[in-house]
Amino acid sequence: MLPILAEHDGGRTIEALLIERDPTLSQRARTAAIGLGLPRTDVRTADAGATDTYLHIQPAHLLLTCGVFGNITINDVGRTIAMLHTLVLADGIVIWTRGRTDDGHDPSHDIRACFAEHGFIEMSFTSPADARFRVGMHRLTARPATVPPMPPGTRMFSFI
Template sequence: MDWSAWHDQYDVADSSMARRLQTVQGRILAALSEAPAGEVKVVSLCAGDGRDLLEVLAAHPRRDDVRARLVELDPRSTAVARERADRADLRQVEIVTGDASLIDHYKDMVPADLVLVCGVFGNITDPDIERTIAACKQLCTTDGTVIWTRHRRVPDRVPRICDWFETQGFELRWLSAVEAGFGVGVHRFAGTPQPLRHGMRLFEFVGSDVLRQAEAAEAPEAPTPRRPD
């Protein structure tokens, strides 16, 4: 996957990806504005080029309160993220080129006030989605916020994702409308953070294309129309 070209789709005016980005940024802005006084810790899994968080932080009145760590495997994307953070003089933002599924990358930054899991759930299997949601109890502080995304193509997993979050002690705060064509969710953690389980892998990033092919192969064949006698 050429992730640089993929991220270029965010620049296409009024595209689904551009509208999803705007929605995510609006939720990030609200979460930062509502965070308690003092330092605000943010971690972002599979952060890409970081534009969802960094573009908000650049102009946010609490930018100097935010300490963030963005983890992304693709070095071209992290190079863009570093350039964007440097240009905005966001000195407390750390860009890590590494496997975002390894929970040790978030050591010393959790429990965080804001956890971003954007562009992840559409690229991993259902068991890994559920495992990652459960692990958010290690990443998120009490009353902290998780912002996540997932496409709404068949099979639409958004309702199930909301159920999985609820099972783990998260309360739904906001969910994009079905008519939007994409899923953006905001959950608040009402429980007590769990200790970080060092060495834990949250998921395997298999990619949406691979998942679609597997789902198509497993779908039952449509019955052959019977010719009238």
């Protein structure tokens, strides 16, 4: 992701926030951002499932939840999607991933329905027949005029 950000305007105007719980991985991301000349990239070593991590940040134009929905319960998926309107701007885009399960069940259908229930329209969905992965892209179209801030001390999800 970081090399792609660096291609846009030499990375000078892109503001990015990366959240990684593992200190080794977050340090690698910090080092890479510096090496790519991305001065406005903030890498936080924090818990992405805790709402306190997002206090005092501005809503994003683009939010990636890749590698999350396949590692949390379906209840946590629903809770997380319900809170995304606090993290993205009106017309903001969320890109997400989810894989099929070993028994052939495809939870991506439930995820797509959950996005629709929470004011997002589907822009794209990729579901290759010969692969387990699914990639969805949704735009927030029903963001309230006044959005309360992310509630502190709340858990959106926990990795299982």
